[in-house]
Amino acid sequence: xKMNGQVIVIPELKNGNFASVIKMVNKNGGNAVLSSxxxxxxxxxxxxxxxxxxxxxxxxxxxxxWIDPLNFAxxxxxxxxxxxxxxxxIMCKDSEEGELPGLGxxxxxxxxxxFNSEDNLKIPHMGWNTIEVIRNNPLLDRDVGEQRFYFAHxxxxxCNDVEDIISVTDYGSSxxxxxxxxxxxxVQFHPEKSHRFGMSLINKFINFES
Amino acid sequence: MLKHRxxxxxxxxxxxxxxxxxxADPKYVGDPINAIHIFNEKEVDELIVLDIExxxxxxxxxxxxxxxxxxxxxxxxxxxGGIRTLEQAQRLFxxxxxxxxxxxxxxxxxxxxxxxxxxxxxxxxxxxxxxKRNWYxxxxxxxxxxxxxxxxxxxxxxxxxxxxxxxxIVLNSVNNDGTMLGMDFxxxxxxxxxxxxxxxxxxxxxxxxxxxKATDVGADAVGVGAFFVFHGKHRAVLITYPNYHELExxxxxx
Numbered sequence: 054x055k056m057n058g059q060v061i062v063i064p065e066l067k068n069g070n071f072a073s074v075i076k077m078v079n080k081n082g083g084n085a086v087l088s089s090x091x092x093x094x095x096x097x098x099x100x101x102x103x104x105x106x107x108x109x110x111x112x113x114x115x116x117x118x119w120i121d122p123l124n125f126a127x128x129x130x131x132x133x134x135x136x137x138x139x140x141x142x143i144m145c146k147d148s149e150e151g152e153l154p155g156l157g158x159x160x161x162x163x164x165x166x167x168f169n170s171e172d173n174l175k176i177p178h179m180g181w182n183t184i185e186v187i188r189n190n191p192l193l194d195r196d197v198g199e200q201r202f203y204f205a206h207x208x209x210x211x212c213n214d215v216e217d218i219i220s221v222t223d224y225g226s227s228x229x230x231x232x233x234x235x236x237x238x239x240v241q242f243h244p245e246k247s248h249r250f251g252m253s254l255i256n257k258f259i260n261f262e263s
Numbered sequence: 264m265l266k267h268r269x270x271x272x273x274x275x276x277x278x279x280x281x282x283x284x285x286x287a288d289p290k291y292v293g294d295p296i297n298a299i300h301i302f303n304e305k306e307v308d309e310l311i312v313l314d315i316e317x318x319x320x321x322x323x324x325x326x327x328x329x330x331x332x333x334x335x336x337x338x339x340x341x342x343x344g345g346i347r348t349l350e351q352a353q354r355l356f357x358x359x360x361x362x363x364x365x366x367x368x369x370x371x372x373x374x375x376x377x378x379x380x381x382x383x384x385x386x387x388x389x390x391x392x393x394x395k396r397n398w399y400x401x402x403x404x405x406x407x408x409x410x411x412x413x414x415x416x417x418x419x420x421x422x423x424x425x426x427x428x429x430x431x432i433v434l435n436s437v438n439n440d441g442t443m444l445g446m447d448f449x450x451x452x453x454x455x456x457x458x459x460x461x462x463x464x465x466x467x468x469x470x471x472x473x474x475x476k477a478t479d480v481g482a483d484a485v486g487v488g489a490f491f492v493f494h495g496k497h498r499a500v501l502i503t504y505p506n507y508h509e510l511e512x513x514x515x516x517x
Contacts, residue, residue, distance in 0.1 A: 070356040070357065070359065070360070070361065071357075072333060072357065072358055072359030073333075073336075073337070073359050073361070076334065076337075076359070077337065106382065106383060106384055107384065175459065175460055175461050175483060176459075176460075177385070177386045177430065177460075177461070178265065179386060179430075179431065179461045179483075180265055180266060180267070180268045180308070180309075180461075180483070180484065181265070181266045181268065181308055182264065182265045182266065183264065201266070203309075203338065203339060204265075205339070205361075205386045206386070207385075207386070223264060224265060243339075245337070246337065246338055246339045246361060247337070247338070248303070248306045248337040248338055249306065249337075251337065252337065
């Protein structure tokens, strides 16, 4: 039974602020389904992993019920999945923010920003920053002039495989702002808070066909 | 490169958008949903919405209005006014608010910041601090809800809030609020020296140059009220926001 429009399942991990993501998905012709039940993945055309809080908090919530159904959806069914900010972090091997291991889908470690006082850079990295798209990919156009997104994070990805990186951003030094490995996508910034730039990305994700 | 945010700061009283003058005489300006709709079209960097009645009147937060406001925004929305509990915070995040701003609750109990930061993440918890210069020009903490100054030394207060886990500081100048006669740049500079987290400065913006100057002296972002809401010397209501290139130009000669 296929519903009209793409069904985008958003796992309801506790404490999340999903309203903005849901709004943006629906505005782009998707059917956002916020679900606390992993069985909803059966109907998913795509999945978005979003949420706030801390790494361990999110991993605990995933480990409770979601981990097996998610692994099945992502690796057996090859359902496209997009991780946003913390959602991206939990896809990695581990994080300096927490003790628990991550999902390990991406060969990367999550590290905390560390700056010298002379750098005059504050943590968190908070506000609008530009991205540089370094690899062709379905979510972000290349060579279209400035693209900017809203960032709000104290931790970033250190990728072991550069092939995974699709865009980089400067804050102190260069870090991966967007990654992709086959059907797994992740963005460090918040497309749901990045008006037309975010709309374009979410639109492309919804319409992406593997 | 990380841009300096320019943030329309809107005040709400009784469901209406208002503008104050030196934190007094709120004047009705219009329908908040309409203003936010316009700001959303103009793709503003971020929005701050403050309910200036909630704490004073010990009223519950107007969740339905905020939900309507959040429904209009595809950029970060920060809400402040009457937040005292984790349940209220959770409800605000659920309806689409990205960050919450606290003041009165923090005067009563600094720990509320750590409780909220632990649960929702530091970056979502902002401390709002209003500073009023006394007769000698000395800065003092002002409680907007209680309409009086607080004895506690302001530097310590800010430091404690940061240690407790506040993610950003929203600094407002009571003396300059609504005047459109310029910001208290000395105050911004002094505060920014001690603040290791992002600092949003508000109060008195009269021009785009003021915005640039505020960031020159240490603000990471600038909140703007009257300047984006009034036009001309008769303060006719007109919602404006500079376009992206005007803002880009401000900081290009770095």
